[in-house]
Amino acid sequence: MMDLFLSNTLSGKKERFVPIQEGKVSFYLCGVTVYDVCHIGHARAYVAFDTIRRYLTHLGYQVKFIQNFTDIDDKIIKKANEVDLPVNDITSKYIEAYFNDMRALNIKDATAYPHATHYVSQMIEIIEKLIDKGHAYVAGGDVCFSVPSFKDYGKLSKKILEDLIAGSRVDISHSKQNPMDFVLWKSAKPGEPSWPSPWGDGRPGWHIECSAMVLHELGETIDIHAGGADLVFPHHENEIAQSECLTGKPLAKYWLHNGFVTIQSEKMSKSLKNIISIQEILKRVSGDVLRFYLLKAHYKTPLHFSYEGLEEAQNAYQRLVDTIKNNPESNHSQLPEESIQKEVVDLEAKFHKAMCDDFNSAEAIGYLFELTKIINSTGHFHNILKNSGQLLGLFSQSILEDDVFSKEVLQLVEDRAKAKAQKEFAKSDTIRNQLIEVHGVTIEDTPSGSRLKRIRRTTAS
RNA sequence: GGCGGCGUAGCCAAGUGGUAAGGCCGAGGUCUGCAAAACCUCUAUCCCCAGUUCGAAUCUGGGCGCCGCCUCCA
Numbered sequence A: 001m002m003d004l005f006l007s008n009t010l011s012g013k014k015e016r017f018v019p020i021q022e023g024k025v026s027f028y029l030c031g032v033t034v035y036d037v038c039h040i041g042h043a044r045a046y047v048a049f050d051t052i053r054r055y056l057t058h059l060g061y062q063v064k065f066i067q068n069f070t071d072i073d074d075k076i077i078k079k080a081n082e083v084d085l086p087v088n089d090i091t092s093k094y095i096e097a098y099f100n101d102m103r104a105l106n107i108k109d110a111t112a113y114p115h116a117t118h119y120v121s122q123m124i125e126i127i128e129k130l131i132d133k134g135h136a137y138v139a140g141g142d143v144c145f146s147v148p149s150f151k152d153y154g155k156l157s158k159k160i161l162e163d164l165i166a167g168s169r170v171d172i173s174h175s176k177q178n179p180m181d182f183v184l185w186k187s188a189k190p191g192e193p194s195w196p197s198p199w200g201d202g203r204p205g206w207h208i209e210c211s212a213m214v215l216h217e218l219g220e221t222i223d224i225h226a227g228g229a230d231l232v233f234p235h236h237e238n239e240i241a242q243s244e245c246l247t248g249k250p251l252a253k254y255w256l257h258n259g260f261v262t263i264q265s266e267k268m269s270k271s272l273k274n275i276i277s278i279q280e281i282l283k284r285v286s287g288d289v290l291r292f293y294l295l296k297a298h299y300k301t302p303l304h305f306s307y308e309g310l311e312e313a314q315n316a317y318q319r320l321v322d323t324i325k326n327n328p329e330s331n332h333s334q335l336p337e338e339s340i341q342k343e344v345v346d347l348e349a350k351f352h353k354a355m356c357d358d359f360n361s362a363e364a365i366g367y368l369f370e371l372t373k374i375i376n377s378t379g380h381f382h383n384i385l386k387n388s389g390q391l392l393g394l395f396s397q398s399i400l401e402d403d404v405f406s407k408e409v410l411q412l413v414e415d416r417a418k419a420k421a422q423k424e425f426a427k428s429d430t431i432r433n434q435l436i437e438v439h440g441v442t443i444e445d446t447p448s449g450s451r452l453k454r455i456r457r458t459t460a461s
Numbered sequence B: 001g002g003c004g005g006c007g008u009a010g011c012c013a014a015g016u017g018g019u020a021a022g023g024c025c026g027a028g029g030u031c032u033g034c035a036a037a038a039c040c041u042c043u044a045u046c047c048c049c050a051g052u053u054c055g056a057a058u059c060u061g062g063g064c065g066c067c068g069c070c071u072c073c074a
Helices: A040-058 A074-083 A087-104 A116-132 A161-166 A206-217 A229-247 A278-282 A287-295 A307-326 A338-356 A361-378 A382-391 A407-421 A425-439
Strands: A005-008 A013-016 A024-029 A062-067 A136-139 A142-145 A182-187 A202-204 A222-228 A252-258 A261-263 A303-305 A441-446 A449-454
Touching (some): A024 A040, A040 A278, A074 A087, A116 A136, A116 A142, A116 A229, A142 A229, A182 A206, A278 A287, A287 A307, A307 A382, A338 A382, A407 A425
Parallel strands (some): A222 A252
Antiparallel strands (some): A136 A142, A182 A202
């Protein structure tokens, strides 16, 4: 097996991947808080880690991939109040929307999708233990985690506790002993969803759910814990604090974080009203194209989203797809000369080397284009392109299937062929224009007959 | 203020010491009745300055510009 290297936020370095248990990978990905539809930022994160998960599987690892749903939270309650619906209706609606979006992006299902609300008793158990160990304290109906009680606090985000307090914008809550302390258990206000606990009715704080689900689904120390760059602090830092104070063991060996999607160099945010949902994108391009667009850049670098970029991706991706479709494997004709065969083997090796170098899909895709030239020149090796792309979650079967055209279109094609055969070129050209303008179909003449292609429109704006 | 990241052709984007992948767009060519597709050719010395080195986009120092985190956030 080729050595795999990945960027670990914890060490700040690229490290060789060595799983805790040979041949197996325990992988936890922070999922969505289900109070709204997913946007491009979500798409990027989930495409990135889906690709990583697929590649680990390709390398032969048995990957247990867990992704949670945060289905209890302030924002959900707020949303429920706004639209005057029960919390459950909100969460089930957006969970369904989540799966629709992910299917469009060809994201594989996780091994399991634990819901926070199903782990409340486990969270209470953890909180009790943290209180016993002196890492948490009861303050009214709340329970807070004592940040100064964990000497390694800040090791993931490289923050120094004193600096955090000095520049703190956190409300100095009366119940907190230290401004950096965070809530493990929140007492319920009237009308809010709540669960009974030793500290009265209430609900869990945000971070504790992941600690509980990681522990119960995967164990005390896992191989990979992943999420968006914005989760490094405070979410993952707090998870580490809770879990490591509880078990005395490292929570995760490797921490992976994807870079942000920005719009016109600004982070997407509700206040700037520049959030673009996945559904919005899918009105313009297929999920495959969006996936390709995201994979064209390395997952850790910032990505400046633009419709122009999306259009470019559409054109580039179409070329790859056409190359596969136009060059069906022919097993009777002779293979090209050895130097070309060697080049192909070489490109395939480079593809995998790039993927093993912190999942550099951008570089890897570059080799696919070089391969494309060889395929179009020789008519061979289309399977290598197809299989490599499919490792990245591209070229799903439906994309590679032939377009279906109406009888009307097929009749026009036949008419054009007849006109051409009789050298009535004015007529054949008229029909061709009609196909393009009226039916959105282009026609390509090849030695073995005409090839039809549906025009994919992407509107830049 | 603290921490982190980024600045490579018109645009997108790889490349972390050995002389700039790849894509989109554009130009010219081959093929074609003409096209389309495909193929071929062409388009950068890497934000600026100084330094280390036989050699730097890549390392060091100093600038300039942009962004993120430090508050909910993929």
